[in-house]
Amino acid sequence: MKLYSFFRSGTSHRLRIALNLKGLTPDYIPVDLRVDEQAQPSFKGVNPQGLVPALTLDDGETLIQSPAIIEWLEERFPDPALLPKEPEARAHVRALAAIIGCDVHPINNRRILQYLGKQLGADETQLNAWCSNWITAGFDAIEALLAKDNQRGAFCFGYAPTIADVYLIPQIESARRFKVDMANWPLISAVDQACSPLAAFSKAAPLVQPDA
Structure with missing residues (x-):
């Protein structure tokens, strides 16, 4: 997997925590928001919204929006659980x-x-x-x-x-x-x-x- 991230992005930060809790270590691809790299065509090809984070899976599919990715992680890698059972x-x-x-x-x-x-x-x-x-x-x-x-x-x-x-x-x-x-x-x-x-x-x- 590839994680497109910016170090100071709060949404990227939360996804990094979730990935770590699940024991996953995707390749880190920095996207520098300080120079608007997220708005460049090269990144828009990854995420048309032009936002980080984005997570490209091994099959080439890219997931966007940290809440959706974190919920996907919980469904795809349920242990350890990040949500209670009840x-x-x-x-x-x-x-x-x-x-x-x-x-x-x-x-x-x-x-x-x-x-x-x-x-x-x-x-x-x-x-x-x-x-x-x-x-x-x-x-x-x-x-x-x-x-x-x-x-x-x-x-x-x-x-x-x-x-x-x-x-x-x-x-x-x-x-x-x-x-x-x-x-x-x-x-x-x-x-x-x-x-x-x-x-x-x-x-x-x-x-x-x-x-x-």
């Missing part, structure tokens, strides 16, 4: 992931920030305030949900990483980049401390990637 618990874990994947990350990603800066004239302080606002809203909700789960272990759910952790850790990385004070969310910070030493997470970290 339907209600699965819905809960998916909801935690969706707070990040649907409500926080999409409005803080590079395309949005570029538009705010170039078309609307927002400066760095304003961009950081924009990101902090939406990260805070999402993290407040996640912190409250973690607090309500009195059967939770060290992770977002239970005693092993799930897709909730896969989504959360890259968003914490992004929060720090935008100067968000993580002290406001002690439970989220504790999950970060539980995940960070694990090889699946540490090897996926942005600054250890080949293109960092």
Whole structure:
């Protein structure tokens, strides 16, 4: 397999974690968003949407969109499981992931920030305030949900990483980049401390990637 990735992309980061948790090591193909390599015809041939990540399988088929790829990984490589067995618990874990994947990350990603800066004239302080606002809203909700789960272990759910952790850790990385004070969310910070030493997470970290 081939993984098309950018070291600082939150969606690429979450997919790297999921691949590591599944014990998969695809070839790493860097796509440099800093020089808009994702918009070039060579990459558009891989992913017509011009976004990372993309995962090309051994048979040549390419999967796009990190939520779809992560769900495919769970179906194709079910062990270790990244979702609990019970339907209600699965819905809960998916909801935690969706707070990040649907409500926080999409409005803080590079395309949005570029538009705010170039078309609307927002400066760095304003961009950081924009990101902090939406990260805070999402993290407040996640912190409250973690607090309500009195059967939770060290992770977002239970005693092993799930897709909730896969989504959360890259968003914490992004929060720090935008100067968000993580002290406001002690439970989220504790999950970060539980995940960070694990090889699946540490090897996926942005600054250890080949293109960092």
